[in-house]
Amino acid sequence: MRRLSAFNVVSLTLGFAFLYVPMLILVIYSFNESKLVTVWAGFSTKWYGELAGNQQFLDAAWVTLRVAFFSSTIATVLGTMAAYALIRSGRFWGRTAFSGMIYAPLVMPEVITGLSLLLLFIAIGLDRGILTLVLAHTTFCMCYVSVVVSSRLITFDQSLEEAARDLGCTAAESFRLVTLPIIAPAVVSGWLLAFTLSLDDLVIASFTSGPSSTTLPIKIFSSVRLGVSPEINALSTIMIGIVAIGVIIASLMTKRSMARRLADEAAADRAELT
C-alpha cells in the first residue's frame, strides 16, 4: 500500500474523533460537581455515591445481570447446536425454514419481535417476569451465537472429526474431544456477544418484562426521557469502563495465545528439521 495521503489522515482523525468524543464528554461530565450537566463546576465523585445509594437502579442492575447470564448461556448452547446442524448435517427436512428462522431475527425490527413475543406470552397465559425476559432474550441471542459459531465451523477441517470417528470415538466423544476445543473461541465470543446484547436490550425487554422485573435499560430510558442527568452519566461511565476493561483483557489474551502458537509452530519446525 502506498503512503497515507493528507486526506486519509484527516478523515481517520475526524472519523475516530466523531466515534469517541461523545463518549469521552459523557465520562468527563460524570465527574461534574454541578447538578446542571452542561455547566462544569469542579471535580466530584458524588454522583457515583448517589448511584450506589439508589436502590431502584441496583435492583434493576441485578435483574439485568441475571437475565443476561441465563439467556446468554442457554442461547450459547442452542446457538451452537443450531450452527452445528446447519453446517454439518447437510440436507434435512425443513432446512430452509430453519436457516430462515436463524437469520430473520437478526434483521427483524425489535418492536415487532417484542410485540409478537408479548402476544404469545399473553396467549398462553404466562405472567411477565424474569422467565419471559429470559425466553425472549434467548431467542434473539441464539441467532447471533449461531452466526458467530457457524463462521468458525465453515473454516474447520472436517477430516479431524472423521479421524476421531475412525479411531473409535462416538459422535458425542468426537464433538467433545475434537470439535469443541477447536470452536471454543467462537463459542466464547458468541456467549460474550449474547451477554452484551441482552444487557443492552431496551425494546424487547419493555414488551416482555413485568412490573417486578424492570431492567436497567428500561430504568435508564424512562429517566433519560426527561433529559440529561448526572446520575445516568455516572452509570454510563461505569458501563463504558467495564466494556473497555473487558476488551483490553480479551486483546491481551489473544495476543498471548498468538505468541504461544507462534512459539509452538517454531518449535515444531525445529523438531522437523532435526
Added chain:
Amino acid sequence: MRKSLVYLIPFLWLLALFFVPFLIVFKISLSDIALARPPYMPQLDLSEGLAGIRAFLSELDFENFVFLTTDSLYWKAYLSSLRIALIATFLTLLVGYPIAYGMARAPHHWRPTLLMLVILPFWTSFLIRVYAWMGILGQEGYLNQVLLWTGLISEPLSILNTNTAVYIGVVYTYLPFMILPIYAALERLDISLIEAAEDLGCSRTSAFWLVTFPLSRPGVTAGCFLVFIPTIGEFVIPSLLGGSKTLMIGKVLWEEFFSNRDWPVASAVAVVLLLILIVPIIFFQKNQQRQAEADA
C-alpha cells in the same frame, strides 16, 4: 437419533418463540379492539367445537388494514420512516467511506488496532451512545456552547428534537455497520490496478472513481442495507433525539401499543412494516449470495 436432536431442539425453540408469535400477531391484526383482558376480540372458544372455530373465523376481517390506509398518520409514518432511513443511510455512507478508505490504506500493523477501534463502540450500550448526543445537541448543550464561544453563531441552534438530530444519531450508532463491509472490500483491492490506471494517464481522482469505487461497490451495497433495514423500524433514536414532528413507524407502533392500548392496530402496523421490509431484505440476501459466489 441423537443427531436429529441437535437440530430438533433449536428448531422447535425458534418455531415456538419466533414463528408462532408471528401467526399470533397476524391473527390479532384481524381482530377488533375490545374492553376486555386481553383487549381484543374474538377469542377462540374450543369448548364449542367446530361451531366455535367457525364463529371465530367469521369475526376476523381486514378492517384494521383498511383503517391504516384511511388514517393519514400511518402511511405518512411509513413514508417518513423510509425517507429518514434513506437520507440517514446516504449520510452514513458519506461519513463512513472516507474512514474505511483511510483504514484500508493505513500501514499493515495499524490495521488490527483501527479495526478494533471501529468495533469497540458496538460493544458499548446502544442506549448510552444515543443518550450521549442528548447532552451535546441540546439548547444549552456542548455543541452550542462551543459554537457560541467561538462566535460562529450568536443564537443557540435548536438541533435536539428535530430530524437532524435523528440523522446524527443514526450515523453515529450505525457507522461501524457501514465501515466494516466497505473496509473489507477495499482491503482486498489489488493496488496494481490503480497504479495501472494512473500509468495510463488517469488523475488520482478519476482513478478513484473509475477503479477503486466500482470495485468497492459490493461493500457499499452491503453497508447501505445493514444501515437502511434496521433504521426503518428504529425506536430508540427517534424517541430520544427526534421531536414531536419526527414520524417514524417504530415509534407509532410503540405508542399504539403502550399508550392507546390498541393491540389489533399495533399488530396490523407490524404486519405492514414486515411486508415493507421483505423487499430490501431479499435484495440484501441476493447481494450477499452474489458476493459469496464471486469469492468461491
